[in-house]
Amino acid sequence: MSDLTQRIKAFAKLGDFFSEYSKYAKKKSHMDENQLGWFKKFDETLSLAKHHNGWFTPENILYSFDRWAELLSQNQLQDWLSTYEMDKNTRKKVALIMAGNIPLVGFHDFLCTVISGNTALIKLSSNDKVLLPLVAEYITEIEPCLTDQISFVEGKMEGYDAVIATGSDNTSRYFEHYFGKKPNIIRKNRNSAAILTGKETKEQLSALGEDIFRYYGLGCRSVSKIYVPKDYNFDLLFNALYPFKYVIEQHKYANNYDYNKAVYLMSLYKVLENGFLMLKEDKSYASPIATLFYEYYDSLDNLKNRLTHDADLLQCIVANGVLANEVPFGTTQKPSLGDYADNVDTVDFLLKT
Known part of the structure; x- marks a missing residue:
């Protein structure tokens, strides 16, 4: 032993x-x-x-x-x-x-x-x-x-x-x-989300691309949903994410992109897209591959209350100066040893069982 x-x-x-x-x-x-x-x-x-x-x-x-x-x-x-x-x-x-x-x-x-x-x-x-x-x-x-x-x-x-x-x-x-x-x-x-205020730097938005595209968005720590203020300029986000366009070269990702785009078009959904990522307004947290859901918020306080209510559905939340337990842009796939899935301390569980 x-x-x-x-x-x-x-x-x-x-x-x-x-x-x-x-x-x-x-x-x-x-x-x-x-x-x-x-x-x-x-x-x-x-x-x-x-x-x-x-x-x-x-x-x-x-x-x-x-x-x-x-x-x-x-x-x-x-x-x-x-x-x-x-x-x-x-x-x-x-x-x-x-x-x-x-x-x-x-x-x-x-x-x-x-x-x-x-x-x-x-x-x-x-x-x-x-x-x-x-x-x-x-x-x-x-x-x-x-x-x-x-x-x-x-x-x-x-x-x-x-x-x-x-x-x-x-x-x-x-x-x-x-x-x-x-x-x-x-x-x-579980899914992960990001809160944008419109004041993010291009570097922060580009780092968000790592949270969105790493592992092709398949992880529970992958950002699948963003919250944006009314009248948010999505060009800021698309421009910052452009360096990640290589994801479309992966055939499985490209197939999902084409399929989901066809579904959205046939369903007459309004979708923003840039050739490798689609943005769809949706209240759900779990977005399909090659799609990022977004939702507008009127008040950060109301949004915080909602996210607190939905804590059991979320693995981590990316933000800058909004939440006490927020994760910095670009770091969702870099958890520490003490970052436990679902916030349940695995070692403590094992020691006390």
Whole structure:
């Protein structure tokens, strides 16, 4: 059985590897002879991941690796865990039902489970089947003590003590039925929004493009809705987002753009578009791919009240000087170790279960 120090060191080494591999894959460094075999394995797996799921481009997978490389340092891991009484954990088997909407989307649950000394029983999404098993293979080679803490399950989940399941509003009902009798975190659909006042700089609006287009808008932290004041000049936004026009070169994104545009035209919806993004006035939070919903507001105070009321539907809100818990432009896909999905503290749940 590993101790906390070993586990922290193992994940810190994984972070170093993510950084080294990403630089190599982007041709920014030469192949490390010591990592030759692993670099080749990751090359093959990135190719396989894209074959399984066309949304998983090498660029987006490497972006995920880079984000984790930034977080998985020994100091950051120690600081994060220092607020918990880690020695109070009683080892348990935790069923992790993974989503597959963006690369390694379930890694934070995996990290929380393993680093806290528990065993992860992992049920992968069919959309993300190859990345985490390779990551697990790497980390167990550098720290063999972790081997008995990581298990991938193909069939029925059995012998678990707690459950962390991520899915849609529909699958959450299934999860409640099957896993509701055990301690659980069951996550549903969430979206992210942005509040514009009209005073944003071009740099801020351009940074918002990262929040909108990263992972093609498929993440729960992807901005799918914006709130704008009356008479907002959308040209400001379209001009700032122009550098992201490359998204239309991805065939799945382009197909969605064409399909949704046709639907809107046939339905006689009024839509603003620039060739790679459509803006549609809509009260919903969840917009289709290649579409950004917008809604006008009269009063920021009224808008704040509404967003507070809808807090369970929102993962994060991008703004500048509007909300106490706002996220800066361009940073929705850069959560910290302590930014928990649905604002439910996963480590605390695991320690107290």
